[in-house]
Amino acid sequence: MKLKLTSVYVDNQxxxxxxxxxxxxxxxxxxxxxxxxxxxTVTSPDEPDGTExxxxxxxxxxxxxxxxxxxxxxxxxxxxxxxxxxxxxxxxKARGAEFTMPPTEVTxxxxxxxxxxxxxxxxxxxxVRW
Numbered sequence: 200m201k202l203k204l205t206s207v208y209v210d211n212q213x214x215x216x217x218x219x220x221x222x223x224x225x226x227x228x229x230x231x232x233x234x235x236x237x238x239x240t241v242t243s244p245d246e247p248d249g250t251e252x253x254x255x256x257x258x259x260x261x262x263x264x265x266x267x268x269x270x271x272x273x274x275x276x277x278x279x280x281x282x283x284x285x286x287x288x289x290x291x292k293a294r295g296a297e298f299t300m301p302p303t304e305v306t307x308x309x310x311x312x313x314x315x316x317x318x319x320x321x322x323x324x325x326x327v328r329w
Contacts, residue, residue, distance in 0.1 A: 208318065210317050215315065237256065276319035311323045
């Protein structure tokens with residue numbers, strides 16, 4: 200089996216597209232509409248045929264409750280991995296991201312968290328090489 204798609208709920212797809220592409224540096228992969236429904240995905244520019252992240256509109260009450268609860272608990276809805284968390288932090292911060300946690304060493308990794316302005320916390324993780 201292969202993991203090809205995962206989703207994150209967002210309260211505004213257009214704003215999410217801007218944040219995930221212009222601020223975080225991902226690339227738009229798929230964007231089409233069918234009536235009020237919009238299928239929107241982004242992917243890593245380093246792996247354009249890799250795993251896609253669907254920016255799913257948060258118009259389902261159960262999804263909205265889930266999204267709000269994990270945000271309030273400080274849990275990231277999405278985690279990205281990098282080889283340079285401090286460099287990515289500086290680059291993304293310079294593009295206007297609101298970080299809720301600067302690069303912080305924790306057991307086995309260094310992490311930073313930001314608010315995607317669409318209802319989610321995003322974690323950037325650099326694993327410690329033992």
